[in-house]
Amino acid sequence: SENSEKMMSMKFEEIISTLTKRETLYPCRDHYQYKGFWFPFRYLRQTLSMQENFKAQPSDIFLCSYPKTGTTWLKALTFSIITRDRFSDDDSTNPLLTKQPHECVPTVEVDSFTNPTLVETEFPLLATHLPYTCLPPSILESDCKIIYICREPKDTFVSWWHYMQKVKESADAFKAEVVPFEQEFKWFCEGKSSCGPYWNHVLDYWIASSVDRPERVFFLKYEDLKSNTLCYVKKLAEFMGKPFSTEEENQGVAEKIVARCHFESLSNLEVNKSGWIHPNTFRVKNSAFFRKGEIGDWKNLLTEDMAKSVDHITHEKFQSLGFTW
Ligand code: A3P
Numbered sequence: 001s002e003n004s005e006k007m008m009s010m011k012f013e014e015i016i017s018t019l020t021k022r023e024t025l026y027p028c029r030d031h032y033q034y035k036g037f038w039f040p041f042r043y044l045r046q047t048l049s050m051q052e053n054f055k056a057q058p059s060d061i062f063l064c065s066y067p068k069t070g071t072t073w074l075k076a077l078t079f080s081i082i083t084r085d086r087f088s089d090d091d092s093t094n095p096l097l098t099k100q101p102h103e104c105v106p107t108v109e110v111d112s113f114t115n116p117t118l119v120e121t122e123f124p125l126l127a128t129h130l131p132y133t134c135l136p137p138s139i140l141e142s143d144c145k146i147i148y149i150c151r152e153p154k155d156t157f158v159s160w161w162h163y164m165q166k167v168k169e170s171a172d173a174f175k176a177e178v179v180p181f182e183q184e185f186k187w188f189c190e191g192k193s194s195c196g197p198y199w200n201h202v203l204d205y206w207i208a209s210s211v212d213r214p215e216r217v218f219f220l221k222y223e224d225l226k227s228n229t230l231c232y233v234k235k236l237a238e239f240m241g242k243p244f245s246t247e248e249e250n251q252g253v254a255e256k257i258v259a260r261c262h263f264e265s266l267s268n269l270e271v272n273k274s275g276w277i278h279p280n281t282f283r284v285k286n287s288a289f290f291r292k293g294e295i296g297d298w299k300n301l302l303t304e305d306m307a308k309s310v311d312h313i314t315h316e317k318f319q320s321l322g323f324t325w
Helices: 002-017 041-053 071-082 137-141 153-170 181-190 198-212 222-227 229-239 246-251 253-260 263-267 270-274 304-321
Strands: 031-034 037-040 061-065 125-128 145-150 217-221
Touching: 002 041, 031 041, 037 041, 061 071, 071 125, 071 145, 071 222, 071 229, 071 253, 071 263, 145 198, 145 222, 145 229, 153 181, 153 198, 153 304, 181 304, 198 217, 198 304, 217 222, 217 229, 222 229, 229 253, 246 253, 253 263, 263 270
Parallel strands: 061 125, 061 145, 145 217
Antiparallel strands: 031 037
16 A cells, blocks of 8 residues: 555655765765675665565566666667567567667666566566675576676766766766766775676676576676677577577577667667666666677776776785686
8 A cells, every 4th residue: 555655654754864975076876785796776765675575476587687787788788688479570560669678678776666566567677787795685596597798897887877878968967967977986996886896796697607506596797798799699599598498599589589689670660769767767778778888998987096096906805816807
């Protein structure tokens, strides 16, 4: 009922009010620290609510990622894999032709603002930016499959920066407050970016995929996906329990999925050029999710010193685990 929802909301807001807040001159970018990670207020309220209320189904497959690491692309690829019986690739009814990938695969903490227990989806494919340790317990208890994508930290930050400029152009709430580049960079390095520290986000999923639940967590790097998309599409299909049959192999089904989800194909669709996402809440142009899709674009934005600072953190955090880029 509306009343109990209100009570719940108040309860979570009370919890949040006791948490450490990120110091800032930009109130609409307020972030709170929860279980070691930083969240904007309304995502945190939603996260807390989901931890209590979200019921995963054992057959659910979760796409997990830190923002700007290739989520949109992964959504398009996995959606194509899981729906390939329903929509053959020259079928003009394929949702990917008329819907942004984020509309095809909901991001639970974003799309469940109104009803945290239920995210409408026809296929058992859902996404989240939540850190591993902040996932609703029901996801791990149900032993759901998880696919995690990560990306080289400098490219991730630079992609985030450009994205935020687009968000500011399109979302009213952000218009007045342009956070300077140096500030965003400082927050990223200090681990105070949204869903950050980025490195811990990656590490927790990395450990889950290599130690805790290797059979249930598929760990993927954007760079690897880019250099060998076909091979990873096949691996993903296998992991998702939908391997390509010999007949499909002969028909080049995986190749067609790769082509349809290629940056050029997706970004040139009318829906992704001119549409909007979350028209009622977090209004952003669909085109904001397609910028360059390149590796190493950080070179066009970061100074040498900035690059060194990020590399230093990456080295410190990852070297002992043999994890590199
Ligand atoms: P750039 O800003 O470096 O171009 P997310 O989907 O997690 O928000 O990440 C967005 C990043 O993925 C952006 O990176 C975007 O251009 C890139 N991207 C989107 N679609 C892609 C695709 N089909 N292939 C490769 N990269 C893609």
